[in-house]
Amino acid sequence: MSRPTVSLCMIVRDEERLIEACLRSVQDWVDEMIVVDTGSLDNTAQIARSMGASVLAYEWNNHFADARNYGLQHAKSDWILYLDADEELSPLGDFDLHKVLQETQASVLSLHLVNYIGETPNEDEAFHIAHPRFFRNHIGLKFKYAIHETLNIDDIFLDRDTTDILGTIPLKLFHRGYMEPITIQKNKFARNMTLLQQEASTPAATSNPWIEYHIASEYYRVHQYDKAFEYVNLSIVRFIQSGKMPPSMLYKLKYAILFNTGSIDGAWPGIEKAIALYPDYVDLHFYKGVICYLKGWYAAAIDVFRHCIESGDMTGQHLILRGTGSFHAYYYLGLCWEKLGNNLEAINAYEKAYELSPTYTIAGDALNRLKEIET
The missing domain is CATH 3.90.550.10 (Spore Coat Polysaccharide Biosynthesis Protein SpsA; Chain A)
Known part of the structure; x- marks a missing residue:
């Protein structure tokens, strides 16, 4: 052959x-x-x-x-x-x-x-x-x-x-x-929004619930979170109305928007429903861990971040932010252990985060700060 x-x-x-x-x-x-x-x-x-x-x-x-x-x-x-x-x-x-x-x-x-x-x-x-x-x-x-x-x-x-x-x-x-640098140079927001709005005005748009998701993504990239939240929710509804389960990245975007607007109460307990739909999506578990941390539920957050680390940074059908199953999770473990007064465990977590990603400077900074305290 x-x-x-x-x-x-x-x-x-x-x-x-x-x-x-x-x-x-x-x-x-x-x-x-x-x-x-x-x-x-x-x-x-x-x-x-x-x-x-x-x-x-x-x-x-x-x-x-x-x-x-x-x-x-x-x-x-x-x-x-x-x-x-x-x-x-x-x-x-x-x-x-x-x-x-x-x-x-x-x-x-x-x-x-x-x-x-x-x-x-x-x-x-x-x-x-x-x-x-x-x-x-x-x-x-x-x-x-x-x-x-x-x-x-x-x-x-x-x-x-x-x-x-x-x-x-x-x-x-x-x-x-x-x-x-490239999105600024090419003014991708203006270009993409023009084409998306044109696409949304066509008869074919009624059968394409992705349009609202992409509009939400564009608004998210330029920090217009209110509009991003409106359109990502509209996309979710349109997928459901068309008899399809909304893809996992829609929920990732939805909860990323809520975090960026400080709407932690708005993210809880809805994140549990999203995880029930996509239990293998490490980013959603990571978001749950951050919610628990921000609510002061440190022991629960530790359990969630350990689950993220066990899951790892797997590349597959889900859109994964590198580190939610590794160095980001270890960093938040460190924050939780600090809140619980266990600086030794916090140092171990920060060390692991920095070891996994030497460019992850916030872990390095936290590690140096704690080591100075301990010495």
Whole structure:
């Protein structure tokens, strides 16, 4: 059996600072690189061509899925890998990707997506999730939605068990697009909100409860928490009305908003209902622990944070903030032990947090403060 082929498909605009690193991360093993340029005014297209990519000009129509699907029409390979210019794939190393593609029965394969959120790339300051990026070509899979486009998996594999369709690949994909310097430079809030509001005004919006979630996320990123809370709750209601269980990340966003507004009483006891829906979601347990800590229920909080540590930072279907199952949980354990007057246990917890994440400075500061007290 011949080796399966792979087409890289991208859409870009004014990405001259990032596109070379993106293409370089995959160029040695993909069979073709298709770059759909939606109107770059810089050297993006020239850089892509110099690296062997086919660059296709496309007139931007405010619809990300349309642009991506234009690239898919030109892809000849057995498999599609889709990336953005602000992403880089980890090196394959000894991993035999083509063997996996040849042997898998799945039609869609997910990677470990690392969404950086800080000032500089740091895996400890990032959200982690398994995200579908490889899919079989020529079976009808394509993108839908004008923004936050997604594959039409449910439409193609209607009523089929997703365990037969989805698989994973142990490779990391690093995404810089929501680091603060880039979001400011590209004014992503204004761009995204314009497209989301356009999408919300279309007839198709009635069948897409994700729109309200994405609007909530945009408001959350610019600290407009009242509007974020309104829209995340609307998204939850719309999922329920459509007969679907609201995805776990909606509850994560809801309780993150409540924390940022100081609404601890509003978060309790509702967090218990969210955990009942997603008992394996470590971030929700972490939020419960923080609620217990803020309410002064230190012994209960310790039990919750220990549970988080036992669960660990697992990357899967849930959107995980790195550290909720490790260094963040240890740090809050330290805070609880301090409140209970056990500085020795607090020091041990802070040491563990700092050991797990040396860039986690608040744990280091707490550790130094307590050691000075103890000496």
